[in-house]
Amino acid sequence: MTISHTPAGAFPPLITLALRPLPLLPLQLFLSAVLRRILGQHPRMFERLGPYAGRSYGLAPSDLPFAFVLHTASTAPTITVVRSLPPGLDARISGPFSALIGMANGNYDGDALFFSRTIVVEGDIEAVLALRNAVDDADLNILHEGAALLGPLRQFGEILLTRRKSRPAPDGGEGPSRSDRSVRSWN
Amino acid sequence: MELICPAGTPSSLRAAVDAGADAIYCGFRNETNARNFPGLNFSPEELADGVAYAHRKGVKVLVAINTFPRAGAIELWRRAVGDALGAGADALILCDIGLMSYAAERYPAARLHVSVQAAAANADAIRFYMERFNAKRVVLPRVLSVSEIAAIVREAGCEVEVFVFGGLCVMAEGRCSLSSYATGLSPNMNGVCSPASHVAYEEKGGAVVSRLGDFTINKFGKEEPAAYPTLCKGRFRTEISTGYIFEDPVSLDAATLLPSLRKAGVTALKIEGRQRSRAYIENVVRSFREALAALENEQPISERMLEAISEGQSNTLGAYRKTWR
Structure with missing residues (x-):
């Protein structure tokens, strides 16, 4: 896991245009399956939301012609694909798809994306922080989970989705380890 | 010098340990903790699991109980002391003298660190904590120059921990309203x-x-x-x-001052940011681990490595070099 030192890339406008006429139902079914799979593996993920469980979040990729609404009800969270975000949501997070997915995957730091103006957050900021921290702690790999549902197309799906991610930091490999000589016992 | 790294969640704790921290500091999911943010922090059970993970890898865990107890609600803070030690914490980071007195008397074997929130910024204040509560280490407020830190190390005779990266406060901590x-x-x-x-x-x-x-x-x-x-x-x-008019939106980055801090006698280097993600934590810890390795090998320390994840996307040496004087 590394954070990119460059802003997350956006889909080219042509791809956005090409996706516009597509029906949302197949994507809706796919994303619901991904969410079910993630919750199956991380059943306690939304426990961290505490009093914010039940809030609704709008996730709006600025480079895609659709958006997502995440309802975090503790019993049965849902995700819905929409053409544009409806009013009345508790909070909205927008930015390039790769930034949003990279933040959820733990590749990007949400505060850094905010500092660089890559993402915009509006609404109930407490609820946004709670969701960000809950998802960050779950150690998700959403792309991997999504690709796993593609069956024989899994490898193709992973390549297609991961190529949107920005390059890793130059030090992406194993970093230097602790120098035992410098650590003294306290007892 | 030890590298003391933040963790706001169990996942961040594991990331910091794996990235090369010597010790992790974290806190409970309540107002005993100066980073009491939504969705953040540890339950006593999560802390025990985190301590076990860290100890397996030779890393210590320090628990910050670093707010000032409310009148009539002291039990919450005292319970946090017991829960932290019960989970196997290697030290407690405290700021309130009443709570420090309680911890010193009730748990005499516990190692106590004076939190930055106590704003102990001179040798006399630090010696008070050492003599009265057997405190072993002080985390200095971010208002001192390197030469002032060196003087404190000489005069106080206490382990000194200083911040080297992260958000800055314009005030002496614990005294901002x-x-x-x-x-x-x-x-x-x-x-x-x-x-x-x-x-x-x-x-x-x-x-x-x-x-x-x-x-x-x-x-x-x-x-x-x-x-x-x-x-x-x-x-x-x-x-x-x-x-x-108060302070520019910049983050502290004292990586280039590591040689001076070592010469000043600093024991430990602290990274701010328990409220940040594991991506931030992993990258900052890894970067400072590399800087410490460079220091040890007498190689130059890289500059401006972490601007992209810093507040305002820029860094400062803060009070370590008081250029406004």
Whole structure:
């Protein structure tokens, strides 16, 4: 896991245009399956939301012609694909798809994306922080989970989705380890 | 020098351990902790699991109980002391002298560190904590120059821990009332500075306006790096000019001062940011681990490695070099 030192890339406008006429139902079914799979593996993920469980979040990729609404009800969270975000949501997070997915995957730091103006957050900021921290702690790999549902197309799906991610930091490999000589016992 | 790294979640704790921390500091999911943010922090059970993970890898865990107990509610803070030691914490980071007295008397074997929130900034104050409560280490407030730190190390005879990276406060910690003034809630009593419950962002034509309570804190132009919505880093219009009248929105990065800090006798280097993600934590810890390796091998230390994840996307040496003097 590394954070990119460059802003997350956006889909080219042509791809956005090409996706516009597509029906949302197949994507809706796919994303619901991904969410079910993630919750199956991380059943306690939304426990961290505490009093914010039940809030609704709008996730709006600025480079895609659709958006997502995440309802975090503790019993049965849902995700819905929409053409544009409806009013009345508790909070909205927008930015390039790769930034949003990279933040959820733990590749990007949400505060850094905010500092660089890559993402915009509006609404109930407490609820946004709670969701960000809950998802960050779950150690998700959403792309991997999504690709796993593609069956024989899994490898193709992973390549297609991961190529949107920005390059890793130059030090992406194993970093230097602790120098035992410098650590003294306290007892 | 030891590398002391933040963790706001169990996942961050594991990331910090794996990235090369010598010790992790973290806190409970309540107001005993100066980073009492939504969705953050540890239950006693999560702390015990985190301590076990860290200890398996030879890493220590320090528990910050670093707010000032409310009158009539001391039991919450005392329970946090017991829970932290019960989970196997290697040290407690405390700021309130009443709580420190309780911990020293009730758990005499516990190792106590004086939190930055205590604002112990001179040798006499530090010796008081050492003599009265057997404190072993002090985390110095971020208001001292390197030469002042060296003098404290010489005079106090105590282990000294200093911040080397992360958010900065313009005030001596524990004594700031700006958040209380704007929202009624403070890091010192409630564990939240400029709480998210009072923050609002509004985007208008590419610009973002940030508000805290009834105050407009800042307006960032289309390409301008943003900052946290704290009063101390607000941009205000005065009769003289418009700008940052308290403090610029920048992060501390003292990596290039590691040789001076080592020479000053500093024991431990602290990274701020328990409220940040595991991506931040892993990268900052890894970067400082590399800097320490470079220091050990007498190689140059890389500069400006972490600007992209810093507040305002820029860094400062802060009070370590008081260029305004």
